[in-house]
Amino acid sequence: ARITLRQLLDHAAERGYGVPAFNINNMEQGLAIMEAASACDAPVIMQASRGARAYTGDIMLARMIDALEEMYPQIPLCLHLDHGNEEATCASAIRYGFTSVMMDGSLRADAKTAADYDYNVDITRRVVEMAHWVGASVEGELGVLGSLEHGGGEQEDGHGAEGKLSRDQLLTDPDQAVDFVRATRVDALAIAMGTSHGAYKFTRQPDGEILAMRVIEEIHARLPNTHLVMHGSSSVPQPLQDVFNAFGGEMPQTWGVPVEEIVRGIRHGVRKVNIDTDCRLAMAGAFRKVAVQSKSEFDPRKFLKPAMDALRELCRDRFEQFGTAGNA
Ligand code: G3H
Ligand code: 13P
Ligand code: NA
Ligand code: ZN
Numbered sequence: 326a327r328i329t330l331r332q333l334l335d336h337a338a339e340r341g342y343g344v345p346a347f348n349i350n351n352m353e354q355g356l357a358i359m360e361a362a363s364a365c366d367a368p369v370i371m372q373a374s375r376g377a378r379a380y381t382g383d384i385m386l387a388r389m390i391d392a393l394e395e396m397y398p399q400i401p402l403c404l405h406l407d408h409g410n411e412e413a414t415c416a417s418a419i420r421y422g423f424t425s426v427m428m429d430g431s432l433r434a435d436a437k438t439a440a441d442y443d444y445n446v447d448i449t450r451r452v453v454e455m456a457h458w459v460g461a462s463v464e465g466e467l468g469v470l471g472s473l474e475h476g477g478g479e480q481e482d483g484h485g486a487e488g489k490l491s492r493d494q495l496l497t498d499p500d501q502a503v504d505f506v507r508a509t510r511v512d513a514l515a516i517a518m519g520t521s522h523g524a525y526k527f528t529r530q531p532d533g534e535i536l537a538m539r540v541i542e543e544i545h546a547r548l549p550n551t552h553l554v555m556h557g558s559s560s561v562p563q564p565l566q567d568v569f570n571a572f573g574g575e576m577p578q579t580w581g582v583p584v585e586e587i588v589r590g591i592r593h594g595v596r597k598v599n600i601d602t603d604c605r606l607a608m609a610g611a612f613r614k615v616a617v618q619s620k621s622e623f624d625p626r627k628f629l630k631p632a633m634d635a636l637r638e639l640c641r642d643r644f645e646q647f648g649t650a651g652n653a
Pocket of ligand 2: 348407408521522523524555556557558559560599600601602603
């Protein structure tokens with residue numbers, strides 16, 4: 326059954342678990358996520374980016390989610406817009422059945438000036454008002470995702486920023502977080518603590534210098550009733566890198582966000598954990614393996630089935646690690 330982000334995260338906060346938010350672009354990802362959720366009795370957040378909506382088409386995406394809901398009626402399902410960039414994008418998502426939207430007013434805030442902050446507050450507040458009229462939830466974001474190692478915001482496109490920002494400009498400021506939540510009335514708040522989107526987050530196993538989990542603890546202490554969201558939270562597991570590279574891939578050694586750090590975040594108010602890269606890597610490794618091991622194979626299903634299997638296993642791991650399992 327379709328539920329809002331607010332309903333799901335309130336339940337998660339009550340029971341102290343976190344919910345992975347997996348990005349979805351196609352049927353195979355949807356089936357794999359729901360198979361995993363069903364196997365371990367977990368509620369689901371599926372999120373579609375603007376890119377996903379353009380790839381799939383809103384009508385196809387909406388019907389696909391309807392079908393998944395009908396196939397798994399016992400699983401609570403939140404359909405969330407990932408990184409909405411303007412009011413119209415959020416409104417059209419709700420029209421197509423999204424029960425939650427992210428208004429990412431930090432997309433423009435790469436210099437973190439007062440004007441950027443006011444813009445973020447204003448547009449997020451307007452989206453919250455609109456979404457709440459029709460019973461949808463809103464996630465806002467404060468801070469700039471980007472690598473503390475490289476000293477730069479990535480402008481949330483995964484390509485690195487031109488201008489370098491200081492650590493303080495990248496990390497979410499707890500005082501500002503309090504003001505932002507009060508001013509916007511968001512249902513969930515995404516914060517920046519040193520993660521970035523994509524596979525290349527850290528060039529070494531992250532420590533407290535480059536993955537500033539203390540920011541989460543500080544914000545949770547100030548905002549104990551606010552549901553916190555971690556973006557850029559793929560773990561980029563070594564076994565997935567190894568499969569990818571064993572079958573002709575060329576991915577330089579990289580480190581993601583360790584699962585145990587996410588679990589620590591969940592103990593401090595993190596309720597939604599965004600994961601896309603790990604899903605992509607699980608599927609892409611499986612494609613590579615079939616391509617290398619079965620050189621005469623040309624039935625797409627023979628590529629897609631192992632890819633679904635790999636994604637399902639990843640999702641199941643995260644449902645279990647985050648305590649989502651058993652809470653459907
Ligand atoms: O935040 C970015 C997500 O990984 C979605 O990526 O915009 O390529 O669909 P995308
Ligand atoms: P990853 O690239 O770490 O999977 O992050 C995804 C994300 O934050 C989507 O909003
Ligand atoms: Na999001
Ligand atoms: Zn994100």
